[in-house]
Amino acid sequence: MKRLLLTLGFLISACSSANAPQGFVQPLPTALIDPSYPTVQAAPVAPVQSSDGLNVSAARAWRDGKDVNVEICFTLVDSSDWSIWSANLQYGETAVFDFASAMLSLQEPREGQLGLRCDTLSFFNIPPDADLSNAIVTVDAIAAVPRPEDYCAIYAPKIQQTLDARGAGIVLSCTDASGAPIVQIVDKPESMSQQEAENMVFSDEFYTIHGPWSFAFNLEQ
Numbered sequence: 001m002k003r004l005l006l007t008l009g010f011l012i013s014a015c016s017s018a019n020a021p022q023g024f025v026q027p028l029p030t031a032l033i034d035p036s037y038p039t040v041q042a043a044p045v046a047p048v049q050s051s052d053g054l055n056v057s058a059a060r061a062w063r064d065g066k067d068v069n070v071e072i073c074f075t076l077v078d079s080s081d082w083s084i085w086s087a088n089l090q091y092g093e094t095a096v097f098d099f100a101s102a103m104l105s106l107q108e109p110r111e112g113q114l115g116l117r118c119d120t121l122s123f124f125n126i127p128p129d130a131d132l133s134n135a136i137v138t139v140d141a142i143a144a145v146p147r148p149e150d151y152c153a154i155y156a157p158k159i160q161q162t163l164d165a166r167g168a169g170i171v172l173s174c175t176d177a178s179g180a181p182i183v184q185i186v187d188k189p190e191s192m193s194q195q196e197a198e199n200m201v202f203s204d205e206f207y208t209i210h211g212p213w214s215f216a217f218n219l220e221q
Contacts, residue, residue: 039064042217049213053077056139056213059118063132063219068123070137070215071104076115078154079108080144085208089123090136096123132219143208152181159183159206170197 041062048057054075061070068089076082083103089096100122109115121137146155152174163170171187188197 044215051211058215061217066125070121073118076109082144085143086140091132099123135217135219138212138214140212141210151183156183
């Protein structure tokens, strides 16, 4: 009997396929969109914020289902690969630090003119009953992790100047290694280990600009 039922099932399936028009594709079931998840868009209370010589602006924010998104633009001081390093969304007593970033546009800096990069920041799994009447999106830091060739061209002079001002006693030099310039520590205090010296030289402080830059939105319907 079980074999008979299977055979009938195959026959019914074959007849259904035969009656379908050529090129017909059976549509897949769509995901249920819960109407309890709102969709709303808002402009920031203050669209431009400045800190540490860097201008950061927010064009708009929108709540789409479980996600909160915001368009952020920031000035580029040089041609390094600057991106948003740290950001968070606050509403009420809740803070969300996990985010995704997608680049919207990039204008490289030119001689005498700053560049501009715009990203969409997305914060996920926001509860439908979350009170977003005073949602605050904060960019805490923007960083440009140096490419190997950037250390000598861009960062070495700045790092050396900072180390000298601190009296660290570390001397840097750029040398050629396999056709590419690299930064080397050529002198350091005897009391300082190589690891300690490298931690100072390659610290993220030299390629990170700290804010904060905060933007308030009303994302309630």
